[in-house]
Amino acid sequence: MLDPEVPDLAQVLDALGASLLRPVTPLPDRPVPVSGVLIHERRGVAPPGQDTILLAVGADPGEAKDLLHSAAGYSALVVKSFGEPLTELSDAARDAGVVLLAADEAVPWHHLEAMLSSALAPAVRTPGAPAAGDLFALANAIAGMVGGATTIEDPHRRILAYSTLPGQPIDDGRRQGILGLQVPEVPVFYDDQYRELARTRQTCRFPSLPGGLPRLGVAVRAGSEMLGSIWVVDADDSLDETAEQALFNAAEIAALHLLAARTAVDVVRRRRADLLQRLLADPSSVTAVAPQLGLDPDAPVAVAAFTVADPEDVLAAHAATRLADLVSLHCEAHYGRHGCALIDGTVYALLPKGPHGELVADIARRAHGALRMPVQAGLGATVPGLRSIASSRADADLVLRTLAEQRTSPEACRVAAIEEVWAGATLSVLAQILAGDASLPRRLGPAVRAHDVEHGTTYAPTILAYLDTNGDIAAASARLSVHPNTIRYRLSRAEEIFGFDLADPDERLVLWLRLRLGDQLGW
Structure with missing residues (x-):
């Protein structure tokens, strides 16, 4: 996460995403502090800048190599290769002790500079809640500029903000989405629309769905990465090409807001994940950790564990990260502040309020629908407080192991509580005992x-x-x-x-x- 005192280059790159900037030279083992961003104009002299990221605007690899001689003290040099080899430039960057980064060629330099500055902004680095009001103000601005009720979504179809201008009609789909802050599931129709949105970089026009109104939609991108989408209701089917262009222009502005919101959310989420991991590993840390998680150490709590059941290790590892995001989003929507962490391929979530079974099953079904991969979930027994959390985690882990060992054919989505699989769980524990006790006859x-x-x-x-x-x-x-x-x-x-x-x-x-x-x- 971004340190509010001394931002590190690795943290900045992690916040922006790999599709926007990729390291050409390895990052040093030590932290690389970053204090700002500078633009070097072609044929100009590199401006002085200690611990800054220098954007080599318009420079080809040869010119950038010459630039490195005057780039001492910079945290990183950013170039665009446009298909040219960067081998010599990479060697020169290593010799100069400067990290070399390659930018997505489709991203304008001014856009890249704005996103880097946004990621480094002190307001973004504050370890508190994201400035959601900015997104709502942006939604209202777009609604007024384009001419229809507007929603801003993240890649998981979670509604981040919506416009509130009077007199702009909405339909039931938008109304339900606002109530649940999640786009309703209508796979046959909505999936096609989101696929179309992901394929094009222009504003898309979508006809009305059953019981709904026509819409304009546009993807919000940072380079090749899709940060989210913007949707505008076209109630009278009267929004013209001018409205389409206005929405397209708004997407570039929205990218900065979404990046800022995502960075702030990631700061909070990762911090809470670290805290939960510490609590699960050492329940005796409850006195120090519980206040930071906003949890009552003496309130009943249960642990839920989620995994992606897939034989391909690489796919499963990638899907586990996405699963952690999905579980975290749903738990935040249901509980507000909570704890969620990805540990060794398993996503753990604290569930402070009961009953939990229906929620866990709903999260697993939604995760399966989003990932298109088998998902398993185990729910541990409710314990009287966080000091007993290790017991509930052990239950959840045992449920997952029991589901994996069952001889029935694998299902797309399997969910169980420890009380529901007690017999299989007992056999699983006995198997471990038998396998680990060399004194037992095995003939x-x-x-x-x-x-x-x-x-x-x-x-x-x-x-x-x-x-x-x-x-x-x-x-x-x-x-x-x-x-x-x-x-x-x-x-x-x-x-x-x-x-x-x-x-x-x-x-x-x-x-x-x-x-x-x-x-x-x-x-």
């Missing part, structure tokens, strides 16, 4: 499976089907699609070969556990 379960592999027999699935059906030969035969006499013969032979007694209840229980948990134990 029987592995021996049956090994015999099946070596001789092509099916004793393990036969015994397991028999035990799963409580000793019902007919039910076991139906499950395996074999004759009941075949089941009886296999069971009799298994007792002879492996030396167990199915009439003994203790042996039946242990045998069932070993065969049932064989996959989890690696047997």
